[in-house]
Amino acid sequence: MADIKVEKVVDPRMRTLPVFKEVESLLDRVRTKAFEMFSRRGFGDGHALDDWLAAEREICWPAGELVEKDKDYALSVALPGFEPTDITVTATPREVIVHAKSKTERKGEEEGKKGEKKVCWSEFRSNDVYRRVELAKDIDVQSVTASLNNGILKVIATKVETKAEKPTRVVPISSAA
16 A cells, blocks of 8 residues: 655645646536536436536546545545556645546657567557545545555545534523513
8 A cells, every 4th residue: 555645735715736727627627518418418407417427427537435434534536557656635624636647658669660660559648537526524634644555545534623512501581571
């Protein structure tokens, strides 16, 4: 199991890292694609979420699972073929963003050299994926950890302890007669 670097953004208003702009651009593409799917259905009710998820899968979202426990969230994301150095996790108090990028290149030999191989075509390409997950409760950004094991990224984010609400006390009001 390999540890993954986590970029920790404590102030959610400080969205200066490039990953925030990249994710916004991807979300715009997902919105557009989901709307296209929705419009092809004739704008009927009941399939908006299906269209959104299909658009996410098509654009670049890898499979994932978010499990909420009493004290933390556990996010698992399928990233087969990626190395720990290819992955960056960014955490803010209400979201986790996973970005994985790798590039495989195959170059052909120069033409004219007798007996040398030349690549005629290749399906190797850049693999650039994102997964953004909004959380229902604040997390302690400083405690977020991530590890990669057998192609599955696991991010653990501890929830922020909220002060229990003080019990309310009912005060009877006497009437002034």
